[in-house]
Amino acid sequence: MEFIDLKAQYRALKTSIDARIQKVLDHGQYILGPEVAEMEQKLAAFAGAKHCISCASGTEALLMSLLALGIKPGDEVITTPFTFAATAEMIVLAGAKPVYVDIERDTCLIDASQIEAKITPRTKAIMPVSLYGQVADMDAIHAIAARHGNIPVIEDAAQSFGATYKGRKSCNLSTIGCTSFFPSKPLGCYGDGGAVFTNDDAIAKALREIRVHGQERRYYHTRIGVGGRMDTIQCAVVLGKLERFEWEIERRLALGEQYRALLQKAGVKAGLLQVRPDRDCVWAQYTVFVEKREAVQKALQELGVPTAVHYPLSLNRQPAYRDDASAAETVNSHWAAERVMSLPMSADLNPQQMERVVAALQGVL
Template identity: 35%
Template sequence: MKLLKSEVKVPFLDLKKQYSQIKPLIEKAVLEVLESQEFIMGSQVTSFENNLKEFLGVEYAITVSSGTDALLASLMALGVKEGDEVITTAFSFVATADSIVRLGAKPIFVDISYDDFNIDVTKIESLITKKTKVILPVHLFGQSVDMIKISEIAKKYNLKVVEDSAQAFGSRTLTNKFVGTIGDLGCFSFFPSKNLGGAGDGGLVVTNNSDLAEHIKLLRSHGAREKNNSEVIGGNFRLDAIQAAVINVKMKFVSEWNRLRVEKANIYNNLFREFSLNKYIKLPKLSKGHSFNQYVILTDRRDSLFQFLLEEKVSCKIYYPYILPEQKCFKYLMKREYPIATKISKEIISLPIYPEISFEQQYKVALSIKNFFDKK
C-alpha cells in the first residue's frame, strides 16, 4: 500500500492553485477594467454575454448579480405572484425556494430520487393544481435532472420551466444539451466555488425567448430602459464589469476543468472500490454529462466520519444537513413527508473535488475513510 506523509492536507477547495495557473490573464483583464473606469455594464459585460451565448448555444444570455437574483428575476419575468405555486425539489440550497417566497408565491416541495439527489419526476404530476405556474428543477451537484420528463409534464399542463443550474455550468443532459438551455429560462451562479466562478458574486439567465430576454434586461436595471424612468418594479441585478472580465477569462478553461472533475470522480470511485469501501458507503453515479461541482457519498455514520476526516486534515462539507421544508423560514408551509430527502440529509457528505486536487490528496481522502471503517 502506498505510504503517505502524515502532514498531507486536503483543502475542500483550492482556488489559489487555480489562480496561480491563470494569474497573468486575470490581472490583465482586471487592469483593463480599471484603466477603462467602466465598472457597470459596458464592453466587458457585452463581450462576456456574447461568449456565453456562443458557448451554451442560446439566443440570449443576460448576466446578473448572483445566482439567487437570476432565479428571482426569472420568476418575476414569468409573472409569478402572490397565490401562485411553484413546484421544486425538497433538497437544495435555500435560494431555490426563497426566490419563490419573496414574490408571495408558494413553493411546493417534491421528494427526490435516491440515485441522483434530484427532484423525483414521477411525483410531480400529483402535486399540480390550478395555482401551479412554474416547475423549477435543480441540477444538483452538477448532475442533470430528467429534462425530457420535465418538459413533457410542463407541456401537458401548460406550465413554464425555470432550470436552477447554479451548480451545473457545462453539465449536459442525457440528450447532450447543456443544462439550463432547455426550459423557458435557465439560471446559473458564478459564486467562486462553482465550476465557473468569479472573484465574488455573479449570475446568469439564459433563454431563447426574445420577450423574456427583454424583460430580464429591464428587471436587472430597476425596470428602466431610460435612466430615471422605470417602467416596472425591478432591482439592481447587474453584474459588475470586473466580475465579467474575470469569468470571461476563466470560461476559456471551464470545459477542461469539468473534464478533470470527472476524471477525479473516477479516481475516487476506483480508490473506494480498491479499498472495498463500497460496502460501507454509497458512491455517486458517474452519469453522462455530470460535471461534479460536488462529489458526494452516503453513509449512515456520516457525523462520526465527518469529524474523523477533519481530524485527519481532510476538509469536507455537508450539503445539505436540512431539507428545505425543515428550515425555519418554511415551517409555515403544509407539512408533508419527504422520506428520501430526509434520509439523504442525514447521510450525505461532500468530499474535496476540483481540477487541481492531486492523486496524493485523493489517496489521502480514500485512505482516511478506509482507516475510519477499519476501526469499526
C-alpha cells in the same frame, strides 16, 4: 488540503485574470462595462442559448426569472426541498408558494415521476435543481409541463454549468436556465455573480429591464425590477477563467470517475451518487452517503481531510419554509440530508490528494 483549491486555479490563470482586471481598472467602467457584454456573448455561445443576461448572483437570477414570468402572490412553483435555501427563498420573495416534490434517493435530483400529482390550477412554474453538477430529467419534466398548458420550467443550474443532458448543455434545457458564479462553483468569479439563459426574446427583454430596476430606458420604468447587475470586474474574472474552462470540465468528469473507481477498489462503505447514462456530472461537489456523519467528519478533519455538507436539513423542515405535510412525504430528501457528505473536489486536485482522501475515508469507516 483545500476543500476547493481556488489558489491553485488562480496560479494557473494569474496572467490572464490579472490582465483582465487591470483592463477594467484602466477604463473605469465598473458597471455594465464592455466585459459584461463580452462575457454574456461567450456564455450564450458556450451553452448554445440565444440570450445570456448576467446578474448579481445565482439567487438574483432565480428572482429575476420568476419576475420575468409574472409570478405573483397566490401562485405555486413546484421544486425540490433538497437544495440550497435560495431556491425556495426566491419563490417566497416573489409572493408564491413553494410546492415540494421528493428526490430520487440515488441521484438527489427531483423525482420527475412525482411532479404531475402536485400540479394544480395555481402552478405557474416548475423549478428543478441540477444538484451536485448533474441535471435532472428535463425531458420528463417538460413532457409533464406540456400536458398542463406548457408550464414554464426554470432550471436552477447553480451547480451544473458545463454539464450535459442528452448532448445538450445545462442552462439551455428549459424556458429559463439560471446559474451562479459564486467562487466555489464550476465556473466561479471572485465574489458574487450569476446569469440567466433563455431562447425567448420577450423573456430576455424583461430580464434586461428587471436587472436595472425595471427600466426600458434610463428613468423610464416599465415593470418592477431589482438592482441586479453583475459588476464588470467579476465579469473580467469569469472571462479569464473561461480560457481553460473546457479543460476544467474534462478534469471534473475524469476526477469523478477516478473517485468512484478508488472508492470501490478500496471497498469504502459509503453510498455513491449515481450519474444517469443520458447525462454527465461536473461534480460541483463530490458527494457520498455515510452513516454517523458527524463522527466521520470529525475523524477526517483530524486527519487533515476537509469535508462539507450540502445540505443537512431539507427546506420543508427549515423554520422559515416549514411545510409539515410535504415533509412527511419527502422521505428521500430527509434520508439524504442526514447522510450526504462532500469530499474535496476541484479541477486541480491531484492523484496523491485523491488517494489520501480515499485512504482516510476507508480507515475512518
